[in-house]
Amino acid sequence: MTQYHNIPPVYDKNSKILILGSFPSVKSREAQFFYGHPQNRFWKVLSAVLGCECPVTTEEKKAMLLSHNIAVWDVIGSCEITGSSDASIRAVVPNDIAGLVAKTSITHIFTNGATSSNMYKRYCCNRVGIEAVRLPSTSPANASYSLERLTAEWSGQLLSVLSE
Numbered sequence: 345m346t347q348y349h350n351i352p353p354v355y356d357k358n359s360k361i362l363i364l365g366s367f368p369s370v371k372s373r374e375a376q377f378f379y380g381h382p383q384n385r386f387w388k389v390l391s392a393v394l395g396c397e398c399p400v401t402t403e404e405k406k407a408m409l410l411s412h413n414i415a416v417w418d419v420i421g422s423c424e425i426t427g428s429s430d431a432s433i434r435a436v437v438p439n440d441i442a443g444l445v446a447k448t449s450i451t452h453i454f455t456n457g458a459t460s461s462n463m464y465k466r467y468c469c470n471r472v473g474i475e476a477v478r479l480p481s482t483s484p485a486n487a488s489y490s491l492e493r494l495t496a497e498w499s500g501q502l503l504s505v506l507s508e
Contacts (some may be wrong), residue, residue, distance in 0.1 A: 348422045349439065351376060354406050358449040363390075363506055364441070364476065366459040367420040367429035372473035377402045378416050381428075385491055386456065390414075391494045393502050396503035412506065415448060417441070419463040430459035438467035445472055452505045457464075457481025477501055 351368055365378065379386035387405060391398040394412055399405040409416055416419035421439040426432035441464070444450070453476040455461040461478040469475065480489050480497050489497075 346422055347357050347425050349418055349420060351378060353415060353417035353444055354409050355444060355448055356410055357448055358413050359415035360451055362415045362453045363452045363456060364453060364460050364464055365418045365456045366463055367418050367423055367425060367433065378397045382483055385494055386482040386490060389482055389494045389498050393499045404439060415450060417444060419460050419468060435461065441468045442471040454479050454501060
């Protein structure tokens with residue numbers, strides 16, 4: 345059965361970094377916000393990189409992103425998916441990433457894991473015109489990466505752009 349992405353992107357005209365996931369997990373779709381699974385380490389990693397307290401509420405998460413000129417969305421607008429398994433994704437219809445980039449100051453795109461990276465390259469990169477940098481996934485399925493290792497790798501990529 346086709347699932348639709350119903351979470352609007354977080355961005356404003358000052359956003360200069362876009363972080364893309366693949367498609368919201370079941371928990372994120374239930375929570376109606378990005379990275380809603382309690383074991384996903386996205387918010388812990390990003391807040392550590394930014395030197396902020398880890399946000400709890402959706403409003404705190406949005407405020408943290410926007411105050412650092414970071415936009416968040418997902419590559420896939422709709423697809424067939426079993427549960428939250430990226431490996432099961434079929435019949436992909438991408439989101440309009442190029443349209444989002446046109447409304448912002450985005451100059452750098454990062455993907456959260458292999459699936460979002462592959463989907464961005466396949467469906468979006470040519471239209472957007474910005475190569476994406478693949479970051480290791482913050483998903484609990486990526487158990488080979490500790491929180492410390494994720495934070496170090498994300499810091500190395502994001503901080504150089506944020507300081508531009």
